[in-house]
Amino acid sequence: MSGPSGVGKGTVCANLRHRMPELIYSVSATTRHPRQGEINGINYFFKSREQFQDMIANDALLEWAEYVGNYYGTPRDFVDRTLASGKDIILEIEVQGALKVKQKFPEGVFIFLMPPSLEELRQRITGRGTENADVIDHRMSVAVEEMNLLRHYDYAVVNDEIDAACHRIQSIITAEHCQAKRILADMPQLPAASEKA
Amino acid sequence: MSGPSGVGKGTVCANLRHRMPELIYSVSATTRHPRQGEINGINYFFKSREQFQDMIANDALLEWAEYVGNYYGTPRDFVDRTLASGKDIILEIEVQGALKVKQKFPEGVFIFLMPPSLEELRQRITGRGTENADVIDHRMSVAVEEMNLLRHYDYAVVNDEIDAACHRIQSIITAEHCQAKRILADMPQLPAASEKA
Incomplete structure (x- = not known):
């Protein structure tokens, strides 16, 4: 799970920990x-x-x-x-790092956590209150650059509301376990079609 | 949503209707x-x-x-x-029909409902009590043939327990709405990376 700095990766991960102790x-x-x-x-x-x-x-x-x-x-x-x-293991990771992991684990599931809007992202970055205007401008331009990397990901989850975002991530994990290609890879050979079961 | 005859498509669909009135x-x-x-x-x-x-x-x-x-x-x-x-619209459909729909809607999401085992499928077919042994054998061999079509599907959902199967299908629908390729297709162009937000 990745996404631009300030989008709320840490908060979402902390919440997921409570919801999915098996992860x-x-x-x-x-x-x-x-x-x-x-x-x-x-x-x-x-x-x-x-x-x-x-x-x-x-x-x-x-x-x-x-x-x-x-x-x-x-x-x-x-x-x-x-x-x-x-x-299952989840990595909470910066965008550049996630792309490096993808090179080593292309079979991984790559989720991009998105701000509801760029305005909202600016507010979250500003809201931390620890940065001056230049730093905020710089972080915003980095964030926009990172948003353009969404195309390398499998999923985009909007972090509009923490419970909704966590529910979507849980759904993605459940759905990925149902992917036919994963199940076929794990499945014993079926009897030949002509053979009676 | 498709799957071999006798796997419980109708029961799962009836249950989904209650859970997802928006579908x-x-x-x-x-x-x-x-x-x-x-x-x-x-x-x-x-x-x-x-x-x-x-x-x-x-x-x-x-x-x-x-x-x-x-x-x-x-x-x-x-x-x-x-x-x-x-x-979103869901089609409850026989396996052959689903493959025809896929030709016309390749962007659709194709879910294969699976029996927990072939033994369990035979029990379900037999359990209806309306068929003789030859008909059951024939239906089983058709079912095995249909199971081999799983590779044409996006997802396989084991219908071991009705609530669990419905939960998986709901998760698949939620996850598909989060697919990066779908979101990118709907998204307005981001500002260029060099531009300040």
Whole structure:
């Protein structure tokens, strides 16, 4: 699950956690310092720069990026182990990172969380109250650029209302499990059509 | 929505009607006589053989078939008018008919209702108590043949339990409305990426 910065990915994910306890959440690795209450292995895997650079060198990350001086990335091992156990895993991820994951997992399901409108996105970014006008303008132009990447995604979910958005994501997960191509891939061979059952 | 004979299409559809009153149900045309309580235009459009043959001649049917001496078909006009009004329409339809509809509406969503197992399907067919062993064997071999057509469908929904099957179909409808390709087709052009929002 991805989408432009400020669209509400974190809030939607927190809500999904309550609704779908069976869904596993990918835990990112980062070099930034833990904030109060954050727990290693739950909120993030907290790493030193050296540890993180080793993970990059060992291709242990599905994607990674540097943001405001800190590294963030998705450990490949945790994703692989979850999928191997037959469970669904959700990645809450920036747009550029999602496109990198798609290169490695084209069979994944890529959901783009959309603001109801660009005006609404500006209000949400402004509403955080922590940025000046230039920063907001810059983040808006990045967001518009990111919206143009929607065409690389399978689904677009408008985050107009948190419960509605979560319901749509749950429906997408249910529907994807019903896709004929997935079921055919898992199905034992049917008896030949001419054979009596 | 389609699936082998005996899988429970009618029961699932009746249940969906209660759950999704906003969904429009396609009404078939038939030359068979109305059963007690059946209403023209609600259960079927009841037609004479001459009227039905005129509809065939005028290409007024999306698909049609003759079954035990009676014609059954899907009037194209009702489907077209519903789609033009922006509503969703569901067709409860035999497997062969669904494949004909797919030729005319490749953008439709094709759901295959599956029995939990072939043993369970035989029990359901037998359970109706109206058929002899030869008829049941014949219907089973037709059903197996129809199961092999699953690969032409978008989704497979196992009808293990009526509420669960209906929930899956509702999820599929919700998810399809979130498909990026549908949303992109309906979306006004975004501002160019370089332009400030």
